[in-house]
Amino acid sequence: MPVFLYVLALAVFAQGTSxxxxxxxxxxxxxxxxxxVGAAASLTSAYAIGMIVGAPVMAALSARWPRRRALAGFLTAFVVVHVIGAVTTDFAVLFGTRVVAAIVNAGFLAVAMSVATALVPGERRGRATAVLLSGVTLSCVAGVPAGALLGDWSGWRSAFWAVAALCLPALALVFRRAPADAAGREEVSVRREARALRSRPVRWAMVLAAVVNGxxxxxFAYLAVIATDIAHLPAAAVPALLxxxxxxxxxxxxxxxxTADGGLGRGLLLALCVLPVGWALLAVTSPYPAxxxxxxxxxxxxxxxxxSTLVARVMHVAPQAPSLGGSFATVALNAGAFLGPLTAGAATGATGDYRDAAWVSAALAATAVAAVAASRAGVARAGVGEAG
Structure with a gap:
């Protein structure tokens, strides 16, 4: 894999950590x-708002931009808003920086995906995309706990400074190594691809993705306070839980x-059925650390x-929307990331019990299971009717 691909992955890692x-x-x-605490947790929703707005718009707008200028511009803006977030004493300003950070994050991803696939032969594009997006999952494993640990040691502002600093090496290498030409892709027909995204299977997959991510x-937005206020763990244990x-x-x-092939296979259906049980179990066992x-x-x-399987499902059922399919799958995921914490915040605010965030998760996951069951039953009834 080209070295520059790992430079892009480093930037995606920093953005995922943020x-x-x-x-x-x-x-x-x-x-x-x-x-x-509910207001502070809504900052997760603020980022989701930016991704919801930014993903489809930036995917369309950045299709013909010079890649070096676009990557550098988005990443510079990402650094600047984190510096502002690190120094502000106004919660409204902090909320705004999270929205802007997400919008430029969406723009960076849109351009980085085109660069990643252009750097390698056609048969290696899947692997190149996986390397790029590995930064997101690795941020969950290392970046997020490290940010929590740094926040515990030096205050939450230090985590914002760290994300900004982490972007600087990638930004310097973008200026030196990123392709300077335009993306080289055919003009994106937003209207044509949007029509493809209106099909029932696509809409259904995106709704499921939103509910599951919600x-x-x-x-997830309440894991830290569940650990400290419910399980009575020390603050130093929060990074380990994350x-x-x-x-x-x-x-x-x-x-x-x-294993995913874009279909609603037996493994996915089984995992969906287990999901609400697991959230309910987390609510019940949250006072007990182990x-x-x-x-x-x-x-x-x-x-x-x-x-991730539902994202693959969106792409599988929307082959006529190669440019916007992935961005709208991102919109669906972030719609859930926006509504989930808000719903949990309303529940915990009313009861004063942070365990209710997990009960909200259980209810949302159960809704997804019920929706899939109803859909499959409807398909089965239609098949019987046609056979009759």
Whole structure:
């Protein structure tokens, strides 16, 4: 694989760390900026808003931009908003920086994907894409716990400074090594691809992805406070719990990548059925550290494995939307990441019990299971009717 591909993966790792690290920084942000835990947790939703807005727009706009200028511009903006976030004392400003960071993150990913596939022969493009996106799952394993640990040692602002610093080597190499020409792709027909995305199978896959990811982030945004307030673990243990979730997520994505074919296979359906049970089990066992760690690993694997399989499903049923299919799958995932923490925040705010975030996850996952069951039953009835 070309060395520059790993430069792009480093930037994606930093961006993934930024997206997910808020879970471990919520208590510190809430104390320092004098806001509620629910408000601080909504910063996860702020990032999701930016990705929802940015992914399809940037995928279309950046298709013909000079790649070096686009990559450098997006990454520079990403560094700047993290510096602003690190120094602000205004929660509204911090919220705004998360939205902008997500928009430029979406833009960077759109261009980086085109660069990654252009750097290698056609038969190696799948592997190149996997290398690029490995930065996201590795951020769950290493970047997010490291950010939480750094936040515990030096305050949450230091984690923002660290993300900005982590981007600088990648930014320098982008200026030196990124292709200077335009993306070289045919003009994206937004209208034509948007029509392809309106089909029922595509919409159904995106709804499922949104609901499953909503379940994931409803609890993920509250893992730190569940660990400290419910399990009564020391703050120093939070990075280890986040790392446990990340290890599970990495294993789930790896397994799904080897077995998923874009269909609603038996393995996916079984994992979907287990998912709400696991979230309910996390709610019940959260006061007990050892079971909490075990269930967190399992749920990380199930959630990210199912999520990545549903993304593959979107791409499988939308072959006429090669440019926008992936970006709209990202929109679906981030719609869930936006609504999940908000729903959990409403529930925990009403009851004062952070375990209710896991019950919200269980309810959302159960909704996904019920939706799949209803859909399959409808298909079966249609088949019987046609046969009759």
């Amino acid at each position: 997206e997910f690290m808020l879970s471990g920084l919520v208590p510190g942000i809430a104390r320092d900026l004098s806001v509620s 379940a994931t982030f409803a609890t 790392a446990a979730f990340g290890v599970g997520a990495f294993a789930g994505v790896t397994t799904a990548g080897r 079971p909490l760690f075990v269930v967190t690993i399992v749920q990380g694997g199930l959630s990210f494995g199912i999520g």
